[in-house]
Amino acid sequence: MARILVVDDEIGIRELLSEILYDEGHTIELAENAAQARAARLRARPDLVLLDIWMPDTDGVSLLKEWSSQGLLDMPVIMMSGHATVDTAVEATRIGAVDFLEKPITLQKLLKTVAAGLARPVVRGSQVTNARMPVERHAFEANQPLVTSSPVMAVADIAPEPNHSLLGSISLDQPLRDARDEFERIYFEYHLGRENHSMTRVSEKTGLERTHLYRKLKQLGIESSRKKNLAS
Secondary structure (H helix, E strand, O other), rough: OOEEEEEOOOOOHHHHHHHHHHHOOOOOEEEEOOHHHHHHHHHHHOEEEEEEEOOOOOOOHHHHHHHHHOOOOOEEEEEOOOOOHHHHHHHHHHHHHOEEEOOOOOHHHHHHHHHHHHHHHHHHOOEEEEEOHHHHHHHHHHOOOOOOOOOHHHHHHHOOOOOHHOOOOOOOOOOOOHHHHHHHHHHHHHHHOOOOOOOHHHHHOOOOOOOHHHHHHHHHOOOHHHHOOOOO
């Protein structure tokens, strides 16, 4: 599972890419312009960025140059465009982009390019590692607790804890998609209860745009839960 930042000024493209990558198990953060992308990059370095070239405030190539000059290009960046020339794609690659996706983007091409981007080694200071942060994945597979550099921060991040007895009720003797739906149902019901059914706060907590959140709740059969409270 990786944290992917999708930067595109077209809401339809953002939602489509978000939905596809979310269903693949990734955590998605969205930005509609360079300003939001800068803030997202500083807030938490993503494992991979899908960056549109043509945007209203600052184009993607300029933002790529900015990150490179500031030493912030320590994650794979895949450029996207439906109108870019070969020269633009070459320039982006020269600056540091790892690949280029031409719109309209096919599902197979998207997943293949993202997988290749996440598999590429990235430089963080003097160390070289993979975008997927394998140490965290291996700790999960070994069923060992993750150790953070700041115990105080770790406690703050996990409190209050979800009801783990509910998580234990998920049967592992069923198809992955069904098990994932059960987990997502518990996950969203937990956040809805915690945020008093405020869709704005649940959207912020889960990292999903409201339209995607509404669609996901309806898909999971908990649409009625959000109708009980209109505080959002």
